[in-house]
Amino acid sequence: MQFPETLEGWLGLLEARHGQSIQLGLDRVRQVLAALNRPKTCPVFLVGGTNGKGSTCAFLEAILLAAGYKVGLYTSPHLIRYNERVRINGREIEDAPLVQAFGEVELARGDIPLTYFEHGTLAAWAAFAHAGLDAIILEVGLGGRLDAVNVFDPDCSIVTSVALDHMDYLGDTREAIGFEKAGIFRPGRPAICGDPMPPETLVDHARDIGAQLRVSGRDFGFSGDQGQWTFWVTGGTRRGGLAYPALRGVNQLLNASAVMAACDAVRDLLPISMQAVRQGLMLVDLPGRFQVLPGRPSVILDVAHNPQAAAVLNENLASMGFFPETWAVVGMLADKDVVGTLQFLKERVDHWLVCTLPGPRGLEAARLAEILGELGVSAERIQTFVAPAAAYAHAQEKAAEGDRIVVFGSFLTVADVLATRKAATV
Template identity: 80%
Template sequence: MQLPETLDGWLGLLEARHGQSIQLGLDRVRTVRDALQLPQTCPVFTVGGTNGKGSTCALLEAVLLAAGYRVGVYTSPHLLRYNERVRINGRDATDGVLVDAFAEVERARGDIPLTYFEHGTLAAWAAFCHAGLDAVILEVGLGGRLDAVNVFEPDCAIVTSVAMDHMDYLGDTREAIGFEKAGIFRAGRPAICSDPMPPASLVEHAEAIGAKLWVSGRDFGFSGDQNQWAFWIAGGSRRGGLAYPSLRGTNQLLNAAAVMAACEAVRDLLPVPMQAVRQGFMLVDLPGRFQVLPGRPTVVLDVAHNPQAAGVLSENLASMGFFPETWAVVGMLADKDVAGAVRLLRDRVDHWVVASLPGPRGLEAQRLAAILRECGVAGGISECASPQEAYALAHEQAAEGDRIVVFGSFLTVADVLAARKAP
């Protein structure tokens, strides 16, 4: 078979090749990893959790780059281009780097089937191994214990939060999900948990395997006022006078404190001066996480797609000040707790514009509108065929002083971002 010569060609092949997009398990990925013969040569951070993974990866990347290290970051999903998933030294990987990496994995896998995500994870690893990096940051795609990322050995693992999501795969209780998330911890290695109330299963697993567990609020934490904040370690140092991260949202201090704890835990491998921490937090940027766009009406983009994230979004909207009316542009996947997310935001929204999302998991606008009505939302509900159409309608009807909030899925935010960037 002739291998594709373009990135689009590879992505099309991988999408068509494997009918099951999610297939948990490590045996196949581990076999191909070994066949690649690309040993781990630098410290690895693995980041899992229900919400906050992307922000934590971005904060950690920014701090390490500011400290002068060459850093690779693998995250998912992307918003506009697949290249966003693989970042090398602060920049998205080029098409050429990704094409070469996909081909390298293809040659190594033989007749072993890989999912789209598994092939992409191994390709990211190949790209990193050829880039001469000082550190690698890997974001878990789903769960942790059986996710493809978990075939690589972290020098430090971070679990950001544990909430109810992906229950078809991870279990229908927080304890079951916590055990899956804790699967990225390793014996004798730092294990950072930025959830201040982790399920007992996570703590028990960390203790059972002998991981060096640090829990937010117990082993490290933060305090602050409107102007600055401080980081502390139990029985250890305290760093005060810190400026707030440039990522918006009150929850970002949980993520920033976890990053500082991780840096402290691996300081013998990767020393990071406080000036780099300050600079990294000041410069970090991550689209789609409570991202407020310039112009009027005010537009907020947030990929919140489950109740925990919707609750954080609700708090962040409340802290923004007064807007005469708020318009919500919403598109969600059918396997999410749509009603749970909507109930946490219904009091913040005056007008709802709902959109259908594509694909077998996409929820039709008509069904989404019905769920909103069942939740007793106030204000009118308009139905549109796509997030772009919904955003156009909201933008047309909103007054200059109003606010438009786009949320519900990466697909929703990506579609609106693409529309705004189109000529």
């Protein structure tokens, strides 16, 4: 067949080719990886977990870059452009090398079927092979044990948190999900757990395979006051006088300390100075994670889409100070715990602008409004919209200068608002 010549062509082909977006299992991906013949040439980090993966990857990338290393980063999903998923030396990959990488995977796969995510994961690895990297960071897409990213051999694995999400695939208890997350650990390799209360299944699996498990609050951790914070390692040195990370939110010290624990664990492979750590924490940037935009009224973008993330968002909003009224632009996917997510914010929001998300998984705005009503939110506080952009436009029109607008519920919700704002500046 003739290969597509553009990135849009490749993405369209992959979307049309495989009807099932998620198909857990490593056999097919492992076969294509072998045929691709792009062996590992530098240390690799795998980052999994329910929440905090994106922030953790961003911290790790920023610190490694500040230390002078050439770094590849693969994450998902993207907000606006697919290129966001593949970063080389802190920059989104250009279309041409990505198109080449998609072609290399296509040649290697033969008649082996791959999902959109699997093909993209292998393409990122192929692109990294051409870049002469010193370190690679790979974010797990879903779960861990059976996720396509887990075909690669990590020198250090990080599980950020374990909570209830994707239960149709991973199980309906923290213990079941913890076992899936722990699947990215390796015998004899550092295994960092940023969750201070990990499920026993995660701890047991790490012990059973002989991974070097380090748990937040037990083997490493942090303390802080209003001006600075301290990182500590059991039996090791304390690193005090650290400025708070550039990423906002009460949970970011959990993510930052897990990254520092990972850096400490691989110091023989990738030496990193405290100056690089400080610089990386100061310069890190990640759209859509409690991102407060400049201007008034205040606009906060957060991809929180499950109860654990919503609880953190609620804490972060509470710490912002006084705002006369809070306007929420909310769109969610039907397969999420919508009730559990919304209940954390029902007392924090004055005006609910609920919207329909596209695609078969998108929840209708009318159903979101019904759920809010069932949670005790009065009908006069709820309005429905056909899309996040429409809800956001209404919020911008109605919110007073001293108010705040919170956009949350899904990557799709935040992405639509970001795209609208970008188009308005062109």
